[in-house]
Amino acid sequence: MLSRPELHGTFGAVSSTHWLASAAGMAMFDRGGNAFDAAAAAAFVLQVVEPHLNGPGGDVPILAYEAGAGRVTVLCGQGPLPEAATPAAFAALGLDAVPGSGLLPACVPGVFGAWVRLLAEHGRLEIADVLAPAIGYAEHGFPLLPKAAAMIDRLAPLFRDHWVSSGETYLRGGLAPASGERVRNPALAQVFRRIVAEAAPAKSREARCEAAIRAFYEGFVAEAVDKFFAGTEVLDATGRHNRGLLTGTDLATWRPAVxxxxxxxxxxxxxxxxxxxxxxxxxxxxxxxxxxxxxxxxxxxxxxxxxxxxxxxxxxxxxxxxxxxxxxxxxxxxxxxxxxxxxxxxxxxxxxxxxxxxxxxxxxxxxxxxxxxxDPPAPPEDPTWRDQLANGLPTVLAATVVRGDTTTVSATDRDGNMVVATPSGGWLSGSPVVPGLGFPLGTRGQMAWLVRGHNNGLAPGKRPRTTxxxxxxxxxxxxxxxxxxxxxxxxxxxxxxxxxxxxxxxxxxxxxxxxxxxxxxxxxxxxxxxxxxxxxxxxxxxxxxxxxxxxxxxxxxxxxxxxxxxxxxxxxxxxxxxxxxxxxxxxxxxxxxxxxx
Missing domain, CATH: 3.60.20.40 (Gamma-glutamyltranspeptidase, small (S) subunit)
Known part of the structure; x- marks a missing residue:
């Protein structure tokens, strides 16, 4: 006996890991959009309502089938390692592995550029339309998922005493919000609003998409990332405070590949x-x-x-x-x-x-x-937030481990266009929120080996192999x-x-x-x-x-x-x-x- 019916329609279909995202995607069809618009809108909502699993500072591979062209393409939203990320740089810190948390494992955040390039090349709607649902939930609130609430509760001491920018974003009076509580992220809403505003004067829909990419990778977002990484040392999985290696130049010189x-x-x-x-x-x-x-x-x-x-x-x-x-x-x-x-x-x-x-x-x-x-380490008998910090996955370490990894969105329209993506990274347990932006960066660099000669060995400008x-x-x-x-x-x-x-x-x-x-x-x-x-x-x-x-x-x-x-x-x-x-x-x-x- 199925617990849900298989759904059939004649207009459009969206399936994602959160009901609000799926509804936002469907709203794009009502605005005259296609599957690519629907998937992008859903994905931006996922960044808001599943912050324990993904965010604007993360990464994504997108597969797109354009019915008119009859071909499948891959949009690579996996950003590369920073130019300063060398084995020698980590060796100088006494490390034989890239930490699973903090600023050191950050790569160029590729997810925003990948979705906006998809919109520019395959969509029909304005970026303002596609970002509108995400802005609404960030500004007016959304019900916090139980796993997100458990993650914030476990990390509350870290957010209060060390990652204070994360505490300002996720804690309420120094305490974790409860499951189901309405949570807002006004800083993220303002980031999306400013991107839309800076893109608005451009002369065409495609030009407005490119202007949005510039605002993120060359403008105020990149400037905030550069300032934070250059001037801040944060506690990470090493148990010490370290600066990151990512710079504004790393963001400015990157664009998503097809x-x-x-x-x-x-x-x-x-x-x-x-x-x-x-x-x-x-x-x-x-x-x-x-x-x-x-x-x-x-x-x-x-x-x-x-x-x-x-x-x-x-x-x-x-x-x-x-x-x-x-x-x-x-x-x-x-x-x-x-x-x-x-x-x-x-x-x-x-x-x-x-x-x-x-x-x-x-x-x-x-x-x-x-x-x-x-040899795999033995799990801690009574895990604390420090054990949580050492784990590279967005997993709640408790008596019963609660796993969480990634998000998913798929969309198909009546013309036969199909798109599917698995956005991830930039989750709240991996790295502190960048002040003023409302989101952290990803930690995908932890997947690269600090060894020479291996295909997945760490090197500047190289993509770490993702899951x-x-x-x-x-x-x-x-x-x-x-x-x-x-x-x-x-x-x-x-x-x-x-x-x-x-x-x-x-x-x-x-x-x-x-x-x-x-x-x-x-x-x-x-x-x-x-x-x-x-x-x-x-x-x-x-x-x-x-x-x-x-x-x-x-x-x-x-x-x-x-x-x-x-x-x-x-x-x-x-x-x-x-x-x-x-x-x-x-x-x-x-x-x-x-x-x-």
Whole structure:
């Protein structure tokens, strides 16, 4: 029994990780906008109403399918590391890893530029229209989510005594607001209003978008960032006070790039992902491995099904660890990793028992190399805000860990345009609010290794490899099918893979595929500090058959049960089967909602 219906309409569809964002996106259709306007409006609202997971100082990959051109493009909103970010700079501070919090891991905030470039090139509406809902919620308030309230409460001592600009933004009389309390961010509202005002005199819609980008990256926003980073030392994950490396020049010299996606055909569907500066190709590597198995014949939820998918994930993610990185700065053997002969050899490694090692392959006969990993630290028995500061994820460390990673928005219109993105970074637990701006910067630099010779090694102007990974699917003959994503950090390309396999291999309608039993492995180290991993782990939601769990344990998997309906928040839209549009959203977390007309 589904907890939500699959939604069908004839006008437009939006699905996102917050109901207010989905409603804001739908309002853009009423103003005469298209899917690109709707997705951007929803994304800007997400920056306001999910500050514990993303913000204007973060990053985003955007996948866009323009029906008229019949092609998918990637807008890269992952900003690069600062020009001053060198291994020597961190070594001078006595560090062997980029901290997971503070100012040192900040990259150029790419999310604003990426969304505005999407509007300029594909949208119909003015930037003032698209920013209006976000300005309204920042100015007049929004109900604070329970996870955001828990995060602010845990960090209240840090905000009061150290990150005082964050305290001024998030605390009320020195205390954390309660779950459901109406919260405002007038400084952020003023930033968006000023950008709109400075862009208004430009002579065309496209010129106003470019003027907005200049206001952010060359104007008052960049000036505020530069002043804060140059003159402030803040407490970070090292336990010390450090200045950041980012400058106004780093922002002024950056613009979002448009790239071709990486693609793979799977059972009549052409799957599009961002490049290896994201973890996107790992989705394709898993599909390539799974194309050699008849998953449907195994039966959904069987031990064979879960074992085969998890063992394929281990191999693909091991290659991610060894080979992925910014292709503008590293020689990533992507063609070799997706070569059918290479895939066949890797598939032969999947046996009847759970594998225990990290086994990257040798594409193009090149030897893999993995940076050394420390043993995972034991979790604190009574975590404090200092333990929270040391964790690179926006996770509430408590007796029961409350995870949160990312946001998602997808939109499709009646013309067949589709867009999907996974905005993240710039969350309230990662870095202090920049005074006067109302938002912190992201901490994506923590994902780069402080080692020489690795494809994801830190270097000036280089993009750290991100976990963010939306997906667009078309038929092999080019017809649009689905645009989907989920929050989840490193687990995104397992949870969305399961959704896609549910739909394609097991024949589930889209909403059923989003609600079906979910699972993942944490066998491979996370991209976030402290880079935790659990070899042979297999986490599956309650509801899995007891005999399935027993058989998986017999095969060597360390099976752990998660609460029912707790893994992932898939959001999806696409054209309907008989014309029109469709949308689905996972009920997990009671937060993601889809809207259609």
């Amino acid at each position: 790239e071709e996606p990486v693609t793979l055909s799977y059972r009549g569907r052409l799957v599009h992902k961002p490049g290896p500066w994201s973890q996107g190709p790992v989705f394709l590597q898993q599909l390539a491995l799974l194309s050699g198995f008849d998953l449907g014949a195994m039966g959904f939820g069987s031990a064979d099904h879960l074992h085969t998918v998890v063992e394929s994930a281990k191999l693909a993610f091991a290659d991610r660890e060894a080979w992925y990185g910014d292709p503008d700065h590293a020689d990533v053997p992507l063609a070799g990793l997706l070569d059918p002969a290479y895939t066949d050899a890797r598939r032969a490694l999947i046996g009847e028992a759970a594998s225990s090692g990290l086994r990257p392959g040798t594409p193009d006969k090149r030897a893999p190399w993995l940076p050394p990993l420390a 963010l990974s939306p997906t667009i699917v078309r038929t092999d003959d080019g017809r649009p099918c689905l645009a989907f994503g989920t929050p989840g950090g490193d687990r995104q390309d397992q949870w969305t893979l399961n959704f896609f396999l549910n739909h394609v291999d097991f024949g589930m309608p889209v909403q059923e595929a989003a609600e079906a039993l979910n699972f993942h492995t944490d066998h491979v180290p996370t991209s976030f500090l402290p880079r935790q991993f659990r070899p042979r782990s297999l986490t599956v939601e309650e509801g899995v058959a007891e005999e399935t769990a027993t058989e998986l344990r017999r095969r060597g998997h360390q099976v752990e049960l998660a609460a029912a309906q707790s893994l992932g928040q898939v959001c999806a839209t696409g054209p309907g089967p008989d014309g029109g549009v469709l949308a689905a959203s996972s009920p997990r977390g009671s937060q993601a909602y889809a809207v259609v007309r």
